[in-house]
Amino acid sequence: xxxxxxxxxxxxxxxxxxxxxxxxxxxxxxxxxxxxxxxxxxxxxxxxxxxxxxxxxxxxxxxxxxxxxxxxxxxxxxxxxxxxxxxxxxxxxxxxxxxxxxxxxxxxxxxxxxxxxxxxxxxxxxxxxxxxxxxxxxxxxxxxxxxxxxxxxxxxxxxxxxxxxxxxxxxxxxxxxxxxxxxxxxxxxxxxxxxxxxxxxxxxxxxxxxxxxxxxxxx
Ligand SMILES: [Ca+2]
Numbered sequence: 630x631x632x633x634x635x636x637x638x639x640x641x642x643x644x645x646x647x648x649x650x651x652x653x654x655x656x657x658x659x660x661x662x663x664x665x666x667x668x669x670x671x672x673x674x675x676x677x678x679x680x681x682x683x684x685x686x687x688x689x690x691x692x693x694x695x696x697x698x699x700x701x702x703x704x705x706x707x708x709x710x711x712x713x714x715x716x717x718x719x720x721x722x723x724x725x726x727x728x729x730x731x732x733x734x735x736x737x738x739x740x741x742x743x744x745x746x747x748x749x750x751x752x753x754x755x756x757x758x759x760x761x762x763x764x765x766x767x768x769x770x771x772x773x774x775x776x777x778x779x780x781x782x783x784x785x786x787x788x789x790x791x792x793x794x795x796x797x798x799x800x801x802x803x804x805x806x807x808x809x810x811x812x813x814x815x816x817x818x819x820x821x822x823x824x825x826x827x828x829x830x831x832x833x834x835x836x837x838x839x840x841x842x843x844x845x846x847x848x
Pocket of ligand 1: 784786
């Protein structure tokens with residue numbers, strides 16, 4: 630398996646697709662609605678997960694549903710999914726099951742989202758803009774699959790594809806980070822983004838379609 634991964638990465642590097650860069654101070658802009666614009670994030674290790682923490686910052690004025698973070702495996706398209714049903718209503722999926730966290734409406738401000746999940750208890754803890762939105766439980770005892778396509782900008786309904794323009798993200802996203810353990814989210818309120826699986830300061834990624842990188846507008 631390791632050989633395959635290394636081989637795959639080498640192949641991608643040779644074909645010039647994968648970039649690795651320090652994205653500190655920068656954001657991905659998804660300037661138009663489409664079913665073609667997205668960024669694939671390549672984790673620093675491929676491993677199954679019994680715990681994880683995901684953080685990101687985003688700005689959008691969308692009022693329709695949209696995806697923020699889509700982690701799909703061959704067997705489960707919503708292995709990990711952060712999806713906004715409508716402003717202030719965050720759906721969080723693990724292993725195709727979901728819980729919803731509701732927040733007060735503040736639709737035109739950038740949002741800082743952190744969510745952690747722990748298999749032993751099934752507890753998902755959700756923080757928005759440095760404040761807790763509570764804890765809910767799902768998929769107790771589950772293990773998240775290792776071989777994944779991790780995509781921002783689009784929502785996967787199959788492994789690495791089956792996008793819908795009407796679920797695409799239009800706006801800006803920055804400081805996306807993923808850890809293979811539960812990080813105390815109270816400590817993340819300041820905006821830490823050096824995940825050990827996805828590290829914004831050493832981000833391996835592949836851009837597809839109309840995606841632009843620019844200095845971030847918000848903190
Ligand atoms: Ca899906």
